[in-house]
Amino acid sequence: MKTSPAPTTGRALAKELLDWYDRHHRDLPWRISPPMAARGVRPDPYHIWLSEVMLQQTTVQAVKAYFAKFVTRWPTVDALAAAPSEDVMAAWAGLGYYARARNLKKCAEAVASLHGGRFPDTEDGLRSLPGIGDYTAAAVAAIAFNRPAAVMDGNVERVISRLYAVDVPLPGSKPAMKARVAELTPSDRPGDFAQAMMDLGATICTPRRPACALCPFRRDCRALEGDDPERFPVKAAKKEKPVRLGAAFVAVDLDGNVLLRRRVETGLLGGMTEVPTTDWNSRKDGETGTSAAPFAAEWKACGTVTHVFTHFELRLSIYRFHGPAPNDVRIHGWWEDVANLDAQALPTVMKKAISQAIPEAFPIERG
DNA sequence: AAGACGTGGAG
DNA sequence: TCTCCAAGTCT
Numbered sequence: 001m002k003t004s005p006a007p008t009t010g011r012a013l014a015k016e017l018l019d020w021y022d023r024h025h026r027d028l029p030w031r032i033s034p035p036m037a038a039r040g041v042r043p044d045p046y047h048i049w050l051s052e053v054m055l056q057q058t059t060v061q062a063v064k065a066y067f068a069k070f071v072t073r074w075p076t077v078d079a080l081a082a083a084p085s086e087d088v089m090a091a092w093a094g095l096g097y098y099a100r101a102r103n104l105k106k107c108a109e110a111v112a113s114l115h116g117g118r119f120p121d122t123e124d125g126l127r128s129l130p131g132i133g134d135y136t137a138a139a140v141a142a143i144a145f146n147r148p149a150a151v152m153d154g155n156v157e158r159v160i161s162r163l164y165a166v167d168v169p170l171p172g173s174k175p176a177m178k179a180r181v182a183e184l185t186p187s188d189r190p191g192d193f194a195q196a197m198m199d200l201g202a203t204i205c206t207p208r209r210p211a212c213a214l215c216p217f218r219r220d221c222r223a224l225e226g227d228d229p230e231r232f233p234v235k236a237a238k239k240e241k242p243v244r245l246g247a248a249f250v251a252v253d254l255d256g257n258v259l260l261r262r263r264v265e266t267g268l269l270g271g272m273t274e275v276p277t278t279d280w281n282s283r284k285d286g287e288t289g290t291s292a293a294p295f296a297a298e299w300k301a302c303g304t305v306t307h308v309f310t311h312f313e314l315r316l317s318i319y320r321f322h323g324p325a326p327n328d329v330r331i332h333g334w335w336e337d338v339a340n341l342d343a344q345a346l347p348t349v350m351k352k353a354i355s356q357a358i359p360e361a362f363p364i365e366r367g
Numbered sequence: 368a369a370g371a372c373g374t375g376g377a378g
Numbered sequence: 379t380c381t382c383c384a385a386g387t388c389t
């Protein structure tokens with residue numbers, strides 16, 4: 001039988017965590033580490049904002065290369081604001097959730113034109129910008145501007161739900177948990193506290209097999225006391241993914257150009273580039289045929305591509321055409337040199353479709 | 368307020 | 379193979 005943990009004040013918990021962070025923080029490209037911060041070095045709000053948007057529902061590992069690419073190409077928010085949208089979308093291609101890229105551009109333009117190139121330094125000011133929600137507003141306010149904002153992301157939800165053994169399922173428990181975070185957040189180093197909570201969730205208080213023996217909260221954690229930390233956070237059950245079917249048409253002309261189109265600005269893969277496809281629906285496989293092709297020709301079936309999106313699974317039948325480019329008025333879009341496909345705003349599912357039809361199109365990415 | 372919205376890595 | 383999920387936001 002375990003004894004109850006000694007009652008620990010929020011202030012003491014915060015100190016435990018910050019001490020842990022000083023020794024075990026991760027070094028990340030956009031982060032000013034505690035030793036540097038102690039010398040008065042401050043983070044670049046542009047870097048913090050850019051990284052936070054990229055990190056929404058995305059792993060640190062995936063973000064690193066994109067972050068480096070963006071800050072090299074667009075070193076300031078003004079530079080990003082001045083960039084063509086197509087360039088930004090192409091640079092974002094592969095990272096997913098493309099509304100983030102559209103809003104990134106809009107936000108940069110707003111900061112450049114409405115705020116003279118400087119980010120607002122309050123939660124409310126940040127929250128009003130495109131693509132900045134509760135989490136990102138609090139994170140940028142705390143990390144970039146040292147405001148005592150309560151930062152709660154998936155990591156913090158996990159840490160808090162375990163620390164207090166929260167039985168109410170997410171997302172219903174969110175407001176109560178955010179109140180807990182607000183209690184704990186110190187006025188002294190709120191940015192480091194937020195980053196420490198997230199590092200703790202990412203490296204110690206992990207979804208599976210948490211390393212509780214190494215946790216600065218191990219003496220205070222109600223979930224550990226109950227002996228089953230993995231039970232938290234409690235979440236609502238998720239639905240199963242429907243399957244949708246469609247066909248994609250990869251046309252290559254005699255000069256080695258591929259027919260591409262731009263998708264509409266909103267919705268799935270909005271504003272990104274694609275090869276012509278049918279609608280994606282639940283009709284039986286093979287029913288589509290080539291009647292929906294962008295032009296009448298000898299389309300050759302060359303297999304299928306499966307791609308899993310967040311809320312459905314897509315099975316695309318791939319068709320290939322090679323021959324003279326038809327002069328067909330129904331074709332909207334453009335013919336792009338195969339050698340130039342890497343510079344296009346092609347989402348992963350479209351790269352898969354093109355690779356299936358013409359394997360030499362993306363030689364480096366073939367595995 | 369519940370569903371739309373991508374992708375790739377880990378176990 | 380398959381399930382989960384990673385620093386959420388918008389409508």
